[in-house]
Amino acid sequence: MTVTILDGGMGQELVKRSTETPTPLWATQLMIDSPNMVGEVHDDYFAAGADICTTNTYAIHHDRLLKSGKDEEFIHLHQTACRVAVESRDRFGSGLVAGSLGPLGWSYQSESSVLPSEAFRLYQEIVNIHGPFVDMFIIETVSSIEQGWGALEAASKQDKPVWIAFSVDDNDGTKLRSGEDLKKINSLIEKYNPAAILLNCSTPEAISLGLPIIRNFNLPFGGYANGFSHIAKKYLKKLSTVELLSTREDLTPIKYANFVSSWVDLGATIVGGCCEVGPTHINELTRRFKESR
16 A cells, blocks of 8 residues: 655744744745745655645635735745745655645634635635646645535636545544534535545544544545644634644654554555644654555
């Protein structure tokens, strides 16, 4: 069985490498101030063995930029993020670039911030910008069924593979963060038939509970967990920063890879990392799932 390895988290890796204090525009601000640093993170993930790097576009949305007076840079920021990822892939000499479509509003919020028709329009603008650069799209941290519609509708109109990653409840990985049963994503899967289904940005323990459910959709599946101890409720408020979240100290590369090994044993063929899972974790996944085959 071939295992495809995704990269790890971008935003938290940038926090570790920068001396600046995180802001609500954190990873986006660095696309303005230090695009080379973003490229270096991509380089390190490819060097660690990642097959796919994800563009640093997760949080580049109009609502966030408008609040910071930077909305006129929307197109430029997306193009820059795509170019930086492509240049890293080309330096490495192989691999794929996935255009990241993050949630509208704020991560982990289960209620959609806009109507589905407006979500479709907003995502369509992004996928049209990404289209000339990326090899595929990955819709990330979908916390409710309603959140998935707009991004899937927009991305499916491009002639490129579309993966969708759902974020599950840290205390019960059989449920989305909205409280909806994970089985109910079948309405999205049946209509749009994505190329793969993933679980992301939840604890590895929660993802371990959810994967046996999504494997039943008979599509390629997998997961990429975060390394936060939990998602603090006060972080769910817009314009909060990652300083409100605490990092687990026990999730070493070896321990993380042990979780991932159990996912692969279930049949997962796509694995990687999210926030607080860095190049050393990805290197351990490479050692276990690529070098041994």
